[in-house]
Amino acid sequence: MLKTDTNENIVGVFDTEEALINAIKNIKKSSFKIKNVFTPYPIHEVFHELGLTTRLPWLAFFYAVGGTILVFAFLYWTSVIDYPISIGGKPDLSPSFIIVMFVMTILFGIVLSLVTFFTVQRLYPGKVPVIIHEDIVDDKYVIVIEKSNAMTERDVVAINKLFVSNMAIEIGLKNDVEAI
Amino acid sequence: MYDTRIRGELVEGGVTYSDITRDILAPIEQPAPAWWYAAMSVSLCAIAFGGWAGYMTISRGIGTWGLNNTQAWGWDIINFIWWIGIGHAGTAFSIFLLILRQKWRTSINRAAEAMTVAAVMCAGIFPLIHMGRPWMAFYVIPYPNTRGPLWVNFNSPLFWDVIAISTYLTASATFWYVGMIPDFATVRDKTNSKVKKLIYGILSFGWVGSAKGWLRFEALSMILGGLTAPLVISVHSIVSMDFATSVIPGWHTTIFPPYFVVGAIFSGFGMVLTLMIIIRNIYNYHHYVTDGHIDAIARILVFISLIMGSAYATEIFIASYSGSEYEYFTFYNNRITGDHMIGFWGMILCNAVIPQLFWFKAVRRNTALVFIISLFVNLGMWFERFTIIVTSLSKDYMPSNWTDYSPTLVEIGLYVGTLGIFTTCILLFFKNIPMIAISEVKGILKHTSIKNAKN
Known part of the structure; x- marks a missing residue:
């Protein structure tokens, strides 16, 4: 710090x-x-x-992995537990979830890395720096x-x-x- | 630290570090020139036209467009894909080249990323208004609701589009902004205007340039770059699946994802080239955007143009080889010949033929010619989307459903309006943001232009 x-x-x-x-x-x-x-x-x-x-790269890795797990849990809950809909007899737990998980992994990695960077570096709008x-x-x-x-x-x-x-x-x- | 000798000098003219600061801050410090106000007025008129078209669309509905039951997609989706394709350049450019440690990116990445953010914003407008009831747009967000609770269809490419494009906009905008923080600090410390000191002070987040700050800054850039690079591939793959997962002839092909991604990067690089030639000539940045930079982008374009040509040839070959009469009809009777052959041949000419001129060094060194070819690339990519959408939809399986399509004034207005938004954003960028990444150019100066550095 x-x-x-x-x-x-x-x-x-x-x-x-x-x-x-x-x-x-x-x-x-x-x-x-x-x-x-x-x-x-x-x-x-x-x-x-x-x-x-x-340690920022390691944190980013764990953020992304955490995001993947979280998003998979969400998809499983919505599509298998909460409100399963049969579309053409396809399984509720669909392999095409991978696409949503892939994109959301990246989003989690990016957003949380940014938050971490600005927090540990103590940068925020309006900060009066010592030049x-x-x-x-x-x-x-x-x-x-x-x-x-x-x-x-x-x-x-x-x-x-x-x-x-x-x-x-x-x-x-x-x-x-x-x-x- | 290794030196880059292959590309020669990346920053010419023997500039020093303080020259870089002064040159790049100059447009921000000086009052805007007359052409800037003229261009801004034209852009604002275009936005006004677009605003009228948007009002007509939203208040009266999609009936104001030239669409019908058969031709369900038209200029809305053509322009959406065209813009999102252009929006691939910034990321393709700065992120792929960042990960590959290509140092020549530093003079160009800022403008490419600015263009990306503006283009993705323009792209986002089209899916929103083509819903017909844009005030219901929040229905696409998966949240616990009173409609069941019915969740969105997580297996639909249209939903993937929503998350992919909003993630892409978030990623590219933050990557761009984080990269600008040190340069905003430069403006803050160098400007004499109190107002600018205040504004750029807020924008710079209190950046001071400490060693640990730089270390984390570089790490963050690599993280954002590394995470966004696969996103570049996935966004346009997902856009292509809007088509490829349907059963429409000419769309139902496995070639679509790579073909769309390459096409997007192609049009994006074309737009980068257009923009960099403008910046270089208007602001006299010849030392930073050298002939070598233009040459390198032109070489990439000729390579991508070959891939595009191969993709077109593959499509046409498979249309006959597959034995599907509908595919055959679409390609041979409705694209190569037929009502929309101008779009098809325009696409072939602009994307696969004209960029081949870049094989010649004399062409690559002639900035005026490069500029014109870069415009042809963007025109060609618009033709490509027109060909894909209009030919396949207007004449599909049942001849009784066949119809023709031409855009109405409202659709044209929406397109002109987004062009206005794009140019307005770019003009604001010219005036208010350091157009070249100051700290990144300083970082490569010593390693790539050894005799230029001080001492």
């Missing part, structure tokens, strides 16, 4: 993808922990370096390190130095940044 802390964060802005990935690698070697990374487009190396994974940098949607890349209360002035200087030595073009402070 996403956590939002109200304390301050140190933000390093990078100009290129290479500089960003290089900086992530170097920060991982240091004693500081990366709180989050922001990019204008998905970068697989960033996911890899941060060790991020998602980390105005060019994050354009061509800048950002690494965030949390400035916790336990940090001394020396730690902060060290983080700043770490960003500068890794080609950060801009360093700033930002409140309320969501963690990974």
Whole structure:
């Protein structure tokens, strides 16, 4: 789940993808922990370096399977139990149910995956986002390190130095940044 | 990460990431040009005509159409299938190519999906009004009711149509919308207008571009894509079963599901090509929709055209080989020759013959010619549906039942009205939505245009 802390964060802005990935690698070697990374487009190396994974595909699979079972139960109840109608002597439990089940499986998979995505990612219309940098949607890349209360002035200087030595073009402070 | 070298550069002109943002947001930021207002006025007039036709249909009934006992389906179903066929492109395009990891899709998928959603909405109007009493449309929904409780017939292709098309509309609209969320965030952060900041802020759902967000976003895209891909196949298969499960000559064939699916993708790709050439030339997106993109779609079209040609040939061969005199009559006396031969030969010419010009590189590189051929493809697919529906119904088993069919002004009005809805949606899309998926194009820039990327 996403956590939002109200304390301050140190933000390093990078100009290129290479500089960003290089900086992530170097920060991982240091004693500081990366709180989050922001990019204008998905970068697989960033996911890899941060060790991020998602269970969304598995959930989608179970949603779809659940949908199939639910729809079959519904068809069985309506056509076999509740109101069976003999159409040309064909069986009540018809193989052509497969078509309705097939389509509804997809519908369940899609709708529930969407709901899950927006819920876990906490996205909803009207949300006021904390925009980390105005060019994050354009061509800048950002690494965030949390400035916790336990940090001394020396730690902060060290983080700043770490960003500068890794080609950060801009360093700033930002409140309320969501963690990974 | 592997590089795509086979297709050459996918984004030309040495653009940088910020160039992409600026170029694609430009139409949203600038006031709409004069041609846009002119086109919008024409579209709204078409909608008004359609509105009148819809009013006549609903207030007076289906009697205002040229249908009768024999010719129970006419322009309503022709146009329904034509639109739903066009509506297959977005999904066929972006989803099949997404699953196949074809990176050249990124410049085109947004427009293709927009077109899909608009076309499926237009398609949905026809089955609704051809019920005759559209206010009773909710009867097709299976819910516990006071009529028995009598359930709908779950074995009927007409019911499968209802769920398949509503699922398809849900799937393609959400796939399109989810893909736009990061780009709406781009508009939100880049625009200077307060109103736009507010509107696109709401539309962007508070997207910030965090690493985990992107990871889940990509996973969701693959899930939606993977689940919708079989739907593309099933929707038009189900539409074809509306025909194939009947006993009407010319309809009662097992070739129908694949034949309809391929035809749908064919007409959809034709419409994508029409639309992309317009976008590319009007908004000067030559760097993003390159000659290579047009070439790739043209190659796909020539391949699908061959499949269509084979399907026509198979139908005609089986009509004589089967020994069924009714099938033989329908194909040889009522399609190849007879009252409706213009529709049949128009279909053959536009779908199986003219697209063969795409074998020649000179034709594929001539945008004007490609544009004209893409229009012929859409015309040809309309002829195909006309041929299937009108020839088979107008002259079936009993000569005493034979009748002719021509549409009334109301039917023409409904078709023109849906064309108006479609163009209005497309014009609104031109003005208000980033026409090329900004974040996706940025994502492929480095891997496919190495010397273009910064550094």
